[in-house]
Amino acid sequence: MRETTLSLKERQRQQREELILQTAAEVLLEKGYHEMNMEEVAARVGIAKGTLYLHFPRKEDLVLALLEQQMQDILQSVHQAAIAPGSVRSRLECLLQISYTRMKGQRGRILYALFGAVELRPLLRERHHTLFEQFSTILERLIDEGKSSGEFDTAIPTSIMLHTFTSLLASYSFKRLILDDTVSPDELVRYVGQIFFRGVANPLHVSEA
Amino acid sequence: MRETTLSLKERQRQQREELILQTAAEVLLEKGYHEMNMEEVAARVGIAKGTLYLHFPRKEDLVLALLEQQMQDILQSVHQAAIAPGSVRSRLECLLQISYTRMKGQRGRILYALFGAVELRPLLRERHHTLFEQFSTILERLIDEGKSSGEFDTAIPTSIMLHTFTSLLASYSFKRLILDDTVSPDELVRYVGQIFFRGVANPLHVSEA
Amino acid sequence: MRETTLSLKERQRQQREELILQTAAEVLLEKGYHEMNMEEVAARVGIAKGTLYLHFPRKEDLVLALLEQQMQDILQSVHQAAIAPGSVRSRLECLLQISYTRMKGQRGRILYALFGAVELRPLLRERHHTLFEQFSTILERLIDEGKSSGEFDTAIPTSIMLHTFTSLLASYSFKRLILDDTVSPDELVRYVGQIFFRGVANPLHVSEA
């Protein structure tokens, strides 16, 4: 019973923390890092400023937690996509799908807002770097697998493929396209997949598609 | 004679304005929009804060002028590339070349810094939209020309090609690659060109490359 | 039996209160009145902030209790010294001894820390005044005794002697000397005694020293 009580409190605490993060994300998207002020975040959550500081002792911490959440979320997706069955192409398309779908939602745009604040860069860089390394490593392995299996053109360096893919995965242009409902995420995946995979295809390989 | 005097003054004024813009660009890149303060810009230019305000009555105006300049600059490049002789591919590759080369330089990074400041977006959006429309129009015509000439696959919608191209043109991933000297702009143009143009190539067309 | 239980509880309560006071004294010395925060005091004592407030409903009260304790402590010493046998000089030297020895210890420095906080003065003043009156009264009687017995020069007003003595008793300069181990309390007593008692000696009196 003691345990239940504790975990109840703890659960409530985590629920509120999650609420704070969601709210902060909203404000961040509306106003950017600088215009987001702690008072307003607190007010929107419905708590006092002091309470907000109990959860996140610095504005930076709040924003860093947001970053962490997003990054973990993304890394998770990448992991799952990477270990899915099927061709490398299908797995990478799955990633495109996830990314484009997220663009419609709020969460997909937080990273943009965060990286916008130049003064946060030093802070973000380190954590971002670590996760980005993991992210890159997974994708590189996937691409190399595609090369080994004969799907991809071995003449194109893996790092080029990786960054080309990344450019298409996290593209501001596509984000606008999707937010304006000019294309659906599904369509976009189809077309971008078509272009990219034709582009990196092994010229000698007979695609099953 | 009155006119000459005026135009001399006017010329000096414009020279100073240009200097202000250059300086502002520097500071913007170093510190981002919020950390860039009017005092410092004025000091670096070597004028008083009040004088700075004679040229740009709000901080926003300064930054908007910077945006305008950059956009015009880009539009100019796009124009020139568009009317150059040669295949559509060669002309688009020329654009990639310009973009990647600019990434190494300061000026190419200003737009990133500007768009980073979420709170500027409403301001930027309008002007940006107009210029982006022009930019898009030119590229769309180019792409359509490529489709007509048989270079490009007509099955892929022009807007998709446009935004895919744009994603590769102004890619944060590539910017990092280039700033880290992992690839030269030239190499990058070659590889990205290869991937993109294979990707959008007309399957029936025999490339001259 | 009820009584015993209560007094047990009461004893525990007083023990804790004493612990709080000791801890508060430590923090006060380390950080001064303002930097001393209730949270830290509670944490160091090992109780919750709320519990601390059960004992001392305001920060001021805590600090006032500390003052009281110190003052009573000092008053006690003065009392004992005053009723000791021997010459007035020997009794006053005993007080010097006590004071200088205390300077090495923590407790002797608390009053300095407290009086340092100018904003506490109104609060301290009243209580301090009462106790200081008592303190003064005792010393004045002692000095007058010294005058009657022929030890001290009756031409010097008692209040002057008192405050001169007090200046030497609670001197910041001597505190530094002693904390830096430049002199030992014993030595200091000897020299200061020599100077002061020569200074106030009855010119006609043949000292026994």
Place this chain on the structure above:
Amino acid sequence: MRETTLSLKERQRQQREELILQTAAEVLLEKGYHEMNMEEVAARVGIAKGTLYLHFPRKEDLVLALLEQQMQDILQSVHQAAIAPGSVRSRLECLLQISYTRMKGQRGRILYALFGAVELRPLLRERHHTLFEQFSTILERLIDEGKSSGEFDTAIPTSIMLHTFTSLLASYSFKRLILDDTVSPDELVRYVGQIFFRGVANPLHVSEA
């Protein structure tokens, strides 16, 4: 004429700075370092908070300037007293006179208020130390001169005399006595001088007093 204009502005600036320092001193004495807030200082001076920060970029700087002013002031007095003609006793009495007279005025109490703020100590210590060293050096020389000339008892170490004198010079007890108008500075000098100089007198020397 240019020069005159500049020096006029500069003079006004310094006048205001002096006004700020005076005001800050007042507030400091009334409320202590922590309760003194920049807003109020500015308001009392009749300027905006921002203007205050043009003169003193940190609260600390304001308070440090105050310290400097006081210390220089004191050092100045000590210097002048030290080089005055007459016996060492008369010169030291002159210092007592200055100190006790200052106690009536506001300025004499600022150092007490400043040293009260424990958190300022590290800041103050360094500067204070330097000046205190100078102060001590001058007084030590004076005391040694008194010993050489036969005025003072060579059996008492110079440092003891110095600190005893300092204790009497800057005594909180005497400050109260003077602020309460219990004694006049003049009287106090006479009595304290009598006590101290009898106390440190060379037993073999025939005083001219």
Place this chain on the structure above:
DNA sequence: CATGAATGAGTGTTCATTCAT
């Protein structure tokens, strides 16, 4: 009684903007 989560008033500091000279 004991707890510690919640509160919100208070304050140092920055900086875009104005305006008298």
Place this chain on the structure above:
DNA sequence: TATGAATGAACACTCATTCAT
């Protein structure tokens, strides 16, 4: 026209105090 001193709104963060559990 050019200046830069003056302004004051804005904001992160702290901490004494309260009170529901």
